[in-house]
Amino acid sequence: MRLTLEPRAPHAAPGPLPRLREAVVLVDGVLNGAPFKEACREAGLPVIGVYTFDRQTLEAMSPQHADGDAVSLYGNDPHRITARLKELTDMVAAVVPATEPGVCCAAEVAAQWGLPANPVPTAAACRDKRLMRELARRTGIRVPAHEVVREAADLRAAARRIGFPLIVKPATGAASHNVVLVDAERKLAGALAEDRRDLFGSVVDEWLVEEYVQGTEYAVNTFTVDGRHTVVDTWQYRLPGTDDYDNPYWDFVQVDEATTARAEVERFALDVLDAFGIRIGPCHVEIKLDASGPVLIEIGARLPGAGIPLQWQRHSDWRPYHDTLACYLGHRPMLADRRPRFDATVGMCFIRNDGPPGVLRCLEGIDQVAGYAGVEEILTPFRPGDSVPRTRDLGTELAKVRLSAPTGQALESLITSVRRTVRAEIVPDPTG
Structure with missing residues (x-):
């Protein structure tokens, strides 16, 4: 990926950026970015944001991802990033991975600066599930039986060897994006997603077909x-x-x-x-x-x-x-x-669409639930009139309700009340 550099100060003057005395390098500060940047501000440390994954996906996922950056770098080559950092700051105080794709890059950049980090040789195994399972098996950690496939033509034979039910998942990714449970051979068709990109926009070259535990x-x-x-x-x-x-x-x-x-x-x-x-x-x-x-x-x-x-x-x-x-x-x-x-005991419940895709007419009871003691936040990615898919991963639920209660038993009772109250009305999409 090409490395680019963007100043983030409003109305920044043209020419070289002012050199920073020291800075924190925050790698992929997207989903967890804002609170990390707040912690850096409180520590009196400016942030150099490094963003390693697909730019289009990044902008769609978090349009304001660079807010709070002194400087933003886009790319995933640790050596080029390090060279840029040496131009920008006298000292890197820390390199912090904030989101999954940045773990490998953060470890390599930190190693080049001699900073605390997890070891580079095993960092990729915390991201790539092929390497993850290989390392686990070598060290005696039990993992699901699995095979790696590249194309749909290889899927059926691998599935027969693994047995049903099984899981098909991209080798990279997160949040169950394009992860499919297959409980019978007749349902294998379409198990490999047509969009061969993971949640972060990286091309998926191989898939895991693995035992459903x-x-x-x-x-x-x-x-x-x-x-x-x-x-x-x-x-x-x-x-x-x-x-x-x-x-x-x-x-x-x-x-x-x-x-x-x-x-x-x-x-x-x-x-x-x-x-x-x-x-x-x-x-x-x-x-x-x-x-x-x-x-x-x-x-x-x-x-x-x-x-x-x-x-x-x-x-x-x-x-x-x-x-x-x-x-x-x-x-x-x-x-x-x-x-x-x-x-308190904390948790969350997800209001799902387990039927066919359609158009959301309403989420009945959602306002009532908002008033329940212990309901702290309700996130609704869809609005009435939106087309909604069948819920398969994080981001396709109809609502995520964050909760707290004095005990686990009280939390379970609260979740039951939320589920009894909220009802989704979904009608067929007239556009097909």
Whole structure:
């Protein structure tokens, strides 16, 4: 990708940019960008924003992504980025990955400046699921049985070897974008998306066809300082009923009870961190637990998405963005010594369209739900009159409701009330 440089000060004068005494390099500060930049402002450090993924996708995902940058760089070549940084600043104080695609670039740039970072040799395995599974298997971490395919012609044979049900997913990507559950051979047609780009606009050259692990899914969030890991919290993906889970966006709730299952997946998550050589910062480890034990689904060496850090800020005694910045600056944050303390159990539920695509006429009851105690935020990506797809990934839900309650049981009751109240009316699209 070509590297470009853009000053972000309003009405910047032509000519060379003023040289910065020191700066924080924030890599892919898109979904988590604004609160990281706020933490940098409070620390008195200007931000050089580095954006590594497809420009068109970047602009569509976050038109204001560069707000707060002293300078914005667009490109993904760590050596060219480092050369530019030497022209812009006397000292890079820290290199912080904010979103998944930036993890590899951040590690390489930090290594060139001799700054705290996770190891370059394993950074790519926290992004590319082919490398992720290869490294996990080499180090004794259980992963789903899988094969890699390039074209639809290879899919059927791989699926027969893996067996049904199975998951088809891009080798890169996030938020379940273009991830498909296939429970029978007749449903394989169309499993490879026609748009061969992942969520961040990168071309998908290969797909994973992998065993669907039937069991409960957890996400263990961790924080590491100098190779010492702390579990922040553990979340569970839940369905409203008793069926096995097959999509991550139903109910996502913090586990507040010390159960055997929670202890097992947390121990496994720490083993994953060691296997991947994690030395610093936050990680988000997704794990399934079946009758044979834990299985690694994914590891991300960055803060989790879906607004979870914002819920941490509201309901715990730690500041995820400030502590992440402090850690990469070489300081010792609070999480180096203990888990955070929470004053509530937090979670979210997703109002979905599980029927055919259509036109959203209304979300009945959404205003009523907004007044419920414990409903903190409702995000609705679609408005009445919009065409809505069948919900398959993050961003195609009809509403995301962020919640808190005194206990896990109270949170479950609140989610039940939200689901009973909200009803989507979707009518056929007259344009076909």
